[in-house]
Amino acid sequence: MIKVHHLNDSRSQRVLWLLEELGLDYEVIRYERDASSRLAPPELLAIHPLGKSPVIEDGGVKVAETGAVVEYLLETYGAGRLRPAAGTEDGRRFTYWLHYAEGSAMPPLLLKLVFAMLPRRAPALLKPLVNSIAAKALKSFVDPQLRTHVGFWESELGRSEWFAGDQFTAADIMMSFPVEAGADRAFDAATKPRLKAFLDKIHARPAYRRALERGGAYSYA
Numbered sequence: 018m019i020k021v022h023h024l025n026d027s028r029s030q031r032v033l034w035l036l037e038e039l040g041l042d043y044e045v046i047r048y049e050r051d052a053s054s055r056l057a058p059p060e061l062l063a064i065h066p067l068g069k070s071p072v073i074e075d076g077g078v079k080v081a082e083t084g085a086v087v088e089y090l091l092e093t094y095g096a097g098r099l100r101p102a103a104g105t106e107d108g109r110r111f112t113y114w115l116h117y118a119e120g121s122a123m124p125p126l127l128l129k130l131v132f133a134m135l136p137r138r139a140p141a142l143l144k145p146l147v148n149s150i151a152a153k154a155l156k157s158f159v160d161p162q163l164r165t166h167v168g169f170w171e172s173e174l175g176r177s178e179w180f181a182g183d184q185f186t187a188a189d190i191m192m193s194f195p196v197e198a199g200a201d202r203a204f205d206a207a208t209k210p211r212l213k214a215f216l217d218k219i220h221a222r223p224a225y226r227r228a229l230e231r232g233g234a235y236s237y238a
């Protein structure tokens with residue numbers, strides 16, 4: 018049976034969701050974030066040298082990195098489901114979003130989180146300085162980048178029902194985490210009707226709900 022090394026409240030929720038959409042049996046091995054640092058526990062280092070989640074094991078095969086896990090599951094068990102045909106425009110868009118979600122969308126979202134957290138964690142004496150550096154970085158670099166990305170998502174969802182065409186695909190599962198994290202810290206869903214509709218639709222999917230039950234606490238749903 019497929020084993021998923023799953024960190025609570027994390028990107029690996031997407032892997033559980035994909036497994037549910039594919040109707041596969043799987044076992045969830047849970048890891049809890051440190052309450053203060055939010056980092057993964059050291060036990061994950063025994064699974065993969067980076068100590069991050071998700072990682073899956075399937076017989077003798079071990080796969081890390083969400084996009085690679087998604088590709089592996091689709092190739093091995095998808096039988097053509099949840100992806101457009103290769104060589105089509107939708108197929109190219111699918112590949113784009115599969116890479117874009119972690120490669121381009123997540124870095125500014127992570128920076129936003131880090132710069133928002135830094136002042137809270139700075140020693141009292143340094144707080145004003147750290148606060149001012151973080152505010153400058155957010156204003157001059159991170160927030161404008163995020164506005165561009167979020168505007169791009171909203172406009173792409175005007176081209177088709179889903180990110181890679183009119184059918185729901187695993188590209189939407191990959192993009193769920195940036196959009197959910199973005200709605201939490203980078204944009205107001207009330208001002209982005211297509212992104213809001215995307216979130217409403219994915220949150221209503223039975224497989225998404227089942228994955229939440231298996232994964233435990235997830236603050237973005």
Ligand SMILES: N[C@@H](CCC(=O)N[C@@H](CS)C(=O)NCC(=O)O)C(=O)O
Nearest residue numbers: 027028056057069070071082083119
């Ligand atoms: N690009 C990687 C990112 C992996 C990653 O950073 N995972 C986070 C979960 S959201 C993690 O394990 N964080 C805990 C830590 O860094 O200690 C992927 O998509 O798999």
